[in-house]
Amino acid sequence: MIDICLFGAGMIGAVHAGNVRRHPRARLKYVVDPNAEAATRIAAATGAEVTDVETALTDPAIRGVIIASATRTHADLSIAAAQSGKAIFCEKPIDMDIARTDACLAVIRETGALFQIGFNRRFDPSFAALKQRILDGEIGAVEQVVITSRDPEPEAEAAVAAGGGLYREMTIHDFDMARHMLGEEPVELFAAGACLIQPYFARHGDVDSAMFILRTESGKLCHINNSARAVYGYDQRVEVHGSGGMLSAGNRRPTSVELSSAAAVSRDKPLHFFIERYQESYFAELDHFLDCIETGTQPSVGTEDGRRAMLMCEAAKVSAVSGRFEPLGF
Amino acid sequence: MIDICLFGAGMIGAVHAGNVRRHPRARLKYVVDPNAEAATRIAAATGAEVTDVETALTDPAIRGVIIASATRTHADLSIAAAQSGKAIFCEKPIDMDIARTDACLAVIRETGALFQIGFNRRFDPSFAALKQRILDGEIGAVEQVVITSRDPEPEAEAAVAAGGGLYREMTIHDFDMARHMLGEEPVELFAAGACLIQPYFARHGDVDSAMFILRTESGKLCHINNSARAVYGYDQRVEVHGSGGMLSAGNRRPTSVELSSAAAVSRDKPLHFFIERYQESYFAELDHFLDCIETGTQPSVGTEDGRRAMLMCEAAKVSAVSGRFEPLGF
Amino acid sequence: MIDICLFGAGMIGAVHAGNVRRHPRARLKYVVDPNAEAATRIAAATGAEVTDVETALTDPAIRGVIIASATRTHADLSIAAAQSGKAIFCEKPIDMDIARTDACLAVIRETGALFQIGFNRRFDPSFAALKQRILDGEIGAVEQVVITSRDPEPEAEAAVAAGGGLYREMTIHDFDMARHMLGEEPVELFAAGACLIQPYFARHGDVDSAMFILRTESGKLCHINNSARAVYGYDQRVEVHGSGGMLSAGNRRPTSVELSSAAAVSRDKPLHFFIERYQESYFAELDHFLDCIETGTQPSVGTEDGRRAMLMCEAAKVSAVSGRFEPLGF
Amino acid sequence: MIDICLFGAGMIGAVHAGNVRRHPRARLKYVVDPNAEAATRIAAATGAEVTDVETALTDPAIRGVIIASATRTHADLSIAAAQSGKAIFCEKPIDMDIARTDACLAVIRETGALFQIGFNRRFDPSFAALKQRILDGEIGAVEQVVITSRDPEPEAEAAVAAGGGLYREMTIHDFDMARHMLGEEPVELFAAGACLIQPYFARHGDVDSAMFILRTESGKLCHINNSARAVYGYDQRVEVHGSGGMLSAGNRRPTSVELSSAAAVSRDKPLHFFIERYQESYFAELDHFLDCIETGTQPSVGTEDGRRAMLMCEAAKVSAVSGRFEPLGF
Incomplete structure (x- = not known):
């Protein structure tokens, strides 16, 4: 114990x-x-x-x-x-x-x-399987990554006012996922943000909608899109395109029930938010932490992962104003 | 506690x-x-x-x-x-x-x-949601039910020799599900069995493949198909057809990962067997049992459910030989 | 020409x-x-x-x-x-x-x-591909077939009164599909019909809902379910289970559009009825007929296919009354 | 006639x-x-x-x-x-x-x-239905658009040498789709290209992989990703995110057949290329052209649509070098 x-x-x-x-x-x-x-x-x-x-x-x-x-x-x-x-x-x-x-x-x-940073999504069974299958060579060399990451509903104004901004609160996870899936460090980052959902994001100097493009040294590209509100639930998807095909991981749903009615064929919305969607990943990252303690090895996601994701958030803030690719300089 | x-x-x-x-x-x-x-x-x-x-x-x-x-x-x-x-x-x-x-x-x-019988599938989140949505009137009056229930691999010969036969070991769960979803007691049962997979099923007077039709008093019909072997994993699906539409519950998969390759677009096989597939249902049926203990109420699935499913197994054995609808006489 | x-x-x-x-x-x-x-x-x-x-x-x-x-x-x-x-x-x-x-x-x-009977569904691109892949050995030996065949809405009373009954108007296509997919002649047929949708079916001695089980000599089984009304559109699906896996062909939809809303994730209902659903099959069966004329060969679906499907309709009528497996005696 | x-x-x-x-x-x-x-x-x-x-x-x-x-x-x-x-x-x-x-x-x-430009994709049944449902208000105000557009295989070197480059040969269709789905003109465009697939693209000053972000005056954003090679077939998808939900249109497949094997559950790859994928759209754009001739009205997609898509191609070339948002100035 x-x-x-x-x-x-x-x-x-x-x-x-x-x-x-x-x-x-x-x-x-x-x-x-x-x-x-x-x-x-x-x-x-x-x-x-x-x-x-x-x-x-x-x-x-x-x-x-x-x-x-x-x-x-x-x-x-x-x-x-x-x-x-x-x-x-x-x-x-x-x-x-x-x-x-x-x-x-x-x-x-x-x-x-021993230091592990809480990028739990790396431990999500679907994203972890996707990553492993890239390493297993199922799609050859990675060329492009597309990350969709949209919250079910915007935080209240108080939280926005007190928080670190969309990039550091939300995109930071996607930046880590981008690095993880690209398998090669991004060297440049382009960000475009907008306030379309709740004016209070703008009032506090924040955005509620954003898109990003990252580029690695060899020219691999990654797109991320974010929104503070997806009425259909937490939208968390990853696509990795390689020379030999595409691996994707889609949303997960509470049940497999489908209704075929006179109107349409409909199924459950995605799991509502991170507590539900990433439930298994929180357990799995703890399990990894315990393994590392028992074996005395550094966790697979550590200090430098925490630092680089923060540097990407900084670059995003600069790029969203400059309108250009900003260097990452890790 | x-x-x-x-x-x-x-x-x-x-x-x-x-x-x-x-x-x-x-x-x-x-x-x-x-x-x-x-x-x-x-x-x-x-x-x-x-x-x-x-x-x-x-x-x-x-x-x-x-x-x-x-x-x-x-x-x-x-x-x-x-x-x-x-x-x-x-x-x-x-x-x-x-x-x-x-x-x-x-x-x-x-x-x-207080007596609860272990028909755990009623507590599976998808089947439970499906049943609730029938009760909520989403598909009007139930007319037909189709149950697909196929094990990933046949039991070893020793288990077949020692066991109660396919109907009592496997179909019994489907018979309970049929009663649950029909919402009206079946009065007749037709069974057709065959030994197609492993000759030792026949050697022990058993079958490894079977199909069933049940009929209720008002004419609602239910089909069940069984196999002792589905190489793609545990196949557990329910379709309920009503006057206002169809509700169905499909298989669940370990991950949402999909591979698009030069050959095909492929996703995970269904969860392998009942331990994985019905994991949540075992917890949920325990939770219900504890609720009943605390509140002193009889469980929703009890003595009569256990008995009637057994009577259906008996009728199946008779029908598979007689080649005709056998009365259930609950 | x-x-x-x-x-x-x-x-x-x-x-x-x-x-x-x-x-x-x-x-x-x-x-x-x-x-x-x-x-x-x-x-x-x-x-x-x-x-x-x-x-x-x-x-x-x-x-x-x-x-x-x-x-x-x-x-x-x-x-x-x-x-x-x-x-x-x-x-x-x-x-x-x-x-x-x-x-x-x-x-x-x-x-x-040269004689070709209009069992157009054999020429549906999905069903034809499924059959070809059985022949290619993708699922080994066929063991069970499940056919879902449900019309979008019941015929008017006049048509029911004038028609040949559900088995000969509707199930006949499924009987042919069953023979086609089983790859071995059925020898027995069990039918259970009911009138649940429109009382005028019963008034004219007909049923609007039915289920069937067919058995071949070697014990292969086939289930068919029929309904005169599926409010979500024409439901036309085939599943073939074999020793090496399952091949299935599902419904087709007008578009690939999906709506993710606050209520659910919904997509189009299946194509409405046979004119839309089997459009390609009508062209393909004509193409086959023209090929046969040009080459002087008998069509792949001919006299005996027409006759046997009719015999199955006769057996269904008898079985629905007798409540037992009826021999087919082709 | x-x-x-x-x-x-x-x-x-x-x-x-x-x-x-x-x-x-x-x-x-x-x-x-x-x-x-x-x-x-x-x-x-x-x-x-x-x-x-x-x-x-x-x-x-x-x-x-x-x-x-x-x-x-x-x-x-x-x-x-x-x-x-x-x-x-x-x-x-x-x-x-x-x-x-x-x-x-x-x-x-x-x-x-009367002048109609051949942006046939607007007439694709799925994309046309998606657009109509935006106009019908199903997802409220459009906020973000994501377009995936990937060819099955790169053109031969001779075609690349003779052609107008990826932006004008391939992305031009996506630029038109972006304008169509955004419902508000983009004012800025960011492009990042790379040569990852075939060195001959670079030899002829071209790219074979690219990502784009467009922004409209009010801050709506659109992402496009392109590749000259998707081994799994022609990948043509559109997602439109709005204040009330998401509408998406996915790939279409030759058949609905699915194989469940011991390895995976797999279905057909997308239709191979534009001739197959956009077959219906070519007929529908002709039908629209004939309607316009008969009624003497200008087609819904005309001169200005052709011109603006070209201006976007020009801006893409500039942006891919400058590394910044380029103004569109229509």
């Missing part, structure tokens, strides 16, 4: 807590959150204990921490955990600021801490 | 044990099985204790039992559990013999024990 | 006339119909001439006739055409009466006339 | 000739082509007469001309036909040169000639 401490008792923290509880090789020992009520609720449901950062990090039984707290605390908690010799699972992003991100990653490198 | 005792530590017992462990409102207290090694393995994985029938049934903490042991023990264990005041979840069939089945059900009625 | 005479200027006659006009190797020279207006309309649209039976059959330029007139005239016209040395394309059935059918077929055999 | 003259007896000319022959309201009177053999072949198959430009344009019986000859002759033939009072159906592009295009369009405007 691997004892785990969870930092952050919000929505995504609760997802991780539930997965630790269900996992046969892990036990949730501690929950830490300034919101005592939220922490207590998760503790009650999982048999964990509510504690503080110091107690958790000084308890030698704790081998891994899951950082699912507010974004601004990710870097400090990661540093503290690394210095305490804990394996770290950190939700993205490491930090909104690149300098702070780099400082954090420096500590992680120095301490040799 | 509801304390549960599991009888039977075989494959399906392990499924139930895992679900009790994962369920937030239940705890597996005991495992009972003549095979000590199998019982110990499940106990170790779930924190349960290996014990005997008497200890389990006299422990007042135990509120429900799950009977997943050998078929010949179902009736006796059900009777003992009923007489001990436990709620009973019993795998199908209650017994291969109708007289013993009736005797068992008499005790259950007298004791007023 | 092959000169053709069309008997019958009704709906299906108009389909054949249009196909002859579009075919690069044929010319519609004559149209014959007691309804002068209907004949004139087709003649005007195709450049054909309205004439009478005798003129048509004594014109040496005419090499083939298409008999699309009232069913009761099929046998006499076939006999006359055979005796005039014309190749015959005859809509099904040859006659409602088996004795008259046999008498007609005797003349055809004696004269050696 | 409307008498038509066809200029150009190549592959696409043959398609138009066949459609005129099959059309009940048109007759192909003349074929004109410097390649006498090609012209004679089409004339023989359609009953047309081989003639020269002057004879055709001075024959008062000719009401419409179809210009399917070499691109460099389009403008001159259009001008001559306009000055002769003929309705003009002209394959795209009008001319590779914008100045010549404008000069040609000036004559057409002055003469008031």
